[in-house]
Amino acid sequence: MEESVESVRVIVIDDEEGMREGMRRALQRQGYGVDTAEDGESALRLLRENSYSLALVDLKMPGIDGFEVTRFINENLQGTVVVIVSALATVEAAVEVTRHGAFDFLAKPFTPKDLLHVVERALRQHSLLSDRQQYLTELNSERNLSRQLINSMHEGVIVLNRNRLPVLMNPTAEAFVGKAYREGMSVEELGLRPEVLAAVQEVLDGGKARTLREPLGQRMMELLSLPYLRGEEKVGAILILNDITLQWQADQEKSRFIAMVAHELKSPLAAILNYVNIILTGMFDQEPAKIHEMLARSKIRGEALLDLIRDLLYLNQREAGKIEKSPERLELKEVLAAQLDFFKVQAERSRIRLQLEAAGDSFPVLADRKDLDRIFMNLISNGIKYNREDGSLTVRLASSNGSVRVQVSDTGIGMKAEEMEGLFQDFYRVKNPQTSGIPGTGLGLATVKRVTAECQGDIRVDSVPDRGTTFTVTLPRA
């Protein structure tokens, strides 16, 4: 950074007036701004108040001498270059003053040309100094920036030195390991899995960067281990931690769901194929009633399988947001009456009495008709399937504070408290000897719960083993 001569200010410190004024004139002629001081005290005052590129300092002064002024400048004013002006023109003296931090030495007596030569050289030094100062300032702020960036990262960062000691941890990493960084802490304190420590060691031993997926506390992490390089030299390892818990959980959930689907699809097929294969062996050719029974069961299982596939496709469409909804003002009493009518034949087959009791005339709701069918047809169907012969299924309608309540009660096998846990989960089915012959997809109630929630409604269940079950659905009144 070159400075124009006008912006350069020089201070001349000398107790000899002739010398002082001589230097001032020579420098002013060149256009430098010049201040003078006749002793150390006034020099320090001026130095504190103004900013100088160069100080020409006489070594021998009464009171505060040139050495002290030089020291003051070096300790406090890094932008000022010092040139010693002295009659002590010996090599030793020159070495001594530079040791005190002066840049150059001008021996008395000197010509104006000598003076200007030394001043120019010193000012070149000043210019270099200010460049360096600038560079250091920038470097420092860059370091601040890097640190800020690292500290605000969503990923955890842990830096380990060659001896595997943590030397830096950003706040995210501290949160992940559940420990604040402390100088001298060991890597073992971080609770990382042995696999992660092995990957770090591998990097320290000259191996490549590696990515691994390991749990850390309650979280699932994706960890990247990298060599920490200073130039070409490896000085440690960097560990980047990415919290992938949510994604991992979603993957797990999806895998589980697909496994369940596969299981639920295979079970009825296994039963059907088993019957068909038995029939094909011909071992029951003389017992047509047995064959008929096996075929009838195969038909039921096949139909249930078809229902399951329909439910799955429906769920899939629903989750993909592909189900068009057209909410309308509907009279729930009429909807339920129509639904009960639909199940009349099926109920009569098991001699189950269907009844609708309404405490009032009107139960309007704002909903999509298909949603209402999905909710209540499922519940009515269950109430028939899990009922006993000669039992009954009652649908009760009531309204209270802005909502409509529908209770679907059966007189069937009921459920124990532990059997009701998970009742609204996908593929959950109460499994006991009483339910083992009843076909079901395990998706019905899970779907009912979803649809009810989408209708701003709520569902709950009460049950007494061998007495019956009541589902209560509450929907906002239109």
Next chain:
Amino acid sequence: MPKVLIVDDDKDLLVGQKAFLEKRGYQVETASSAGEGLKRLESFTPDLILADLMMEHYDTGFVFCKKVKDDPRMAAVPIIMQTSAPKELGFTLEAYNERARKWMKVDEILTKPVPLEDLVGKIEQHLAR
């Protein structure tokens, strides 16, 4: 007449396999849950057990097998497990892992649907041991 106990929560599978195995000369008892199976074993000592895996819970079959094999009276009875759970998805991966199988003490795992001749073949193979 070799005696077989089938434990499966799929009623149709029980009915079908029982009918088939009886025609093949086995004496067959059935149970539709692990609890029912254990109860049946109190009075009935089979030569072989066919057990489902996913019943009340996804691993009920394993728990059932362990209980059976821990009973000194039953320790030597071979158990063949039949399941529809897909091993590809890792859902029952533990069942296919040698170390876990030692703990589970299941002698054979067959994937449903099990062809009838395979079923008979495996039963005979284990009874011959």
